[in-house]
Amino acid sequence: SAPPMASKLLRAVVLGPPGSGKGTVCDRIARSFGLQHLSSGQFLRENIGGGAEAGALAQQYLERGLLVPDHVITRVMMTELEKRREQHWLLDGFPRTLGQAKALDGICELDLVISLNIPFETLKDRLSARWVHPASGRVYNMDFNPPHVQGVDDLTGEPLVQRQEDRPEAVAARLRKYKDAAKPVIELYKGILYSFSGTETNKIWPYVYSLLSSRIPPIHPEEEH
Ligand SMILES: Nc1nc2c(ncn2[C@@H]2O[C@H](COP(=O)(O)OP(=O)(O)O)[C@@H](O)[C@H]2O)c(=O)[nH]1
Numbered sequence: 048s049a050p051p052m053a054s055k056l057l058r059a060v061v062l063g064p065p066g067s068g069k070g071t072v073c074d075r076i077a078r079s080f081g082l083q084h085l086s087s088g089q090f091l092r093e094n095i096g097g098g099a100e101a102g103a104l105a106q107q108y109l110e111r112g113l114l115v116p117d118h119v120i121t122r123v124m125m126t127e128l129e130k131r132r133e134q135h136w137l138l139d140g141f142p143r144t145l146g147q148a149k150a151l152d153g154i155c156e157l158d159l160v161i162s163l164n165i166p167f168e169t170l171k172d173r174l175s176a177r178w179v180h181p182a183s184g185r186v187y188n189m190d191f192n193p194p195h196v197q198g199v200d201d202l203t204g205e206p207l208v209q210r211q212e213d214r215p216e217a218v219a220a221r222l223r224k225y226k227d228a229a230k231p232v233i234e235l236y237k238g239i240l241y242s243f244s245g246t247e248t249n250k251i252w253p254y255v256y257s258l259l260s261s262r263i264p265p266i267h268p269e270e271e272h
């Protein structure tokens with residue numbers, strides 16, 4: 048008979064417009080289930096920080112809230128995934144277009160896609176209240192998770208900034224573009240897609256937690272709330 052199989056590695060994706068809480072939910076999943084949270088936006092920002100040529104190019108897109116070209120982000124993500132073949136992982140912010148989704152399909156079989164459906168007004172409010180610590184990528188929200196001291200990062204004491212693309216005047220166009228690009232991706236994944244709707248991450252979280260629990264054992268069961 049066949050030898051017992053090593054437990055299968057989880058391959059999951061979280062989809063949702065900017066401000067839908069992908070980063071927030073992925074952080075919680077990563078902590079509760081011990082898997083790697085891979086954020087495309089974070090990788091791009093690290094590339095920029097490193098001053099690589101690809102980084103300089105990417106910066107021009109990020110500043111304007113435009114999607115970077117498929118071949119650029121796909122190369123970044125394939126490189127990162129290659130390093131994590133032996134780990135459970137969860138993608139945040141990738142794929143965002145059909146071209147990206149097809150590239151991903153070429154290298155692995157996804158188990159699970161989580162889609163966050165958040166009303167437009169809520170997204171607008173959240174993005175305009177989002178402040179970040181550029182060096183670490185830590186994300187705050189003036190209402191939801193404010194820093195201990197206004198305007199500064201909890202760990203370093205360095206100033207927080209608002210991303211160009213989170214300014215109110217940039218947000219509506221950005222959300223519209225997201226929607227157009229995401230439609231065929233959602234269609235492609237419909238067999239493994241789980242959608243969660245609401246205006247509060249804390250209310251969606253228990254459902255996401257129980258979905259994940261059915262696929263992978265929690266390492267911190269106490270974090271369910
Ligand atoms: N008011 C409020 N803000 C939230 C909630 N969930 C997340 N946020 C904040 O909304 C912003 C966007 O969330 P983030 O996880 O960065 O979303 P992403 O763009 O999809 O990765 C951040 O400033 C979060 O701290 C929520 O339930 N209520």
Ligand SMILES: Nc1ncnc2c1ncn2[C@@H]1O[C@H](COP(=O)(O)OP(=O)(O)O)[C@@H](O)[C@H]1O
Nearest residue numbers: 065087088108109112113114115120140141143
């Ligand atoms: N999959 C992707 N395809 C193209 N551009 C991307 C992708 N992921 C991230 N980016 C670029 O990085 C920026 C920041 O991404 P991210 O941190 O996910 O922001 P947000 O949480 O606001 O959506 C995006 O506005 C976009 O310019």
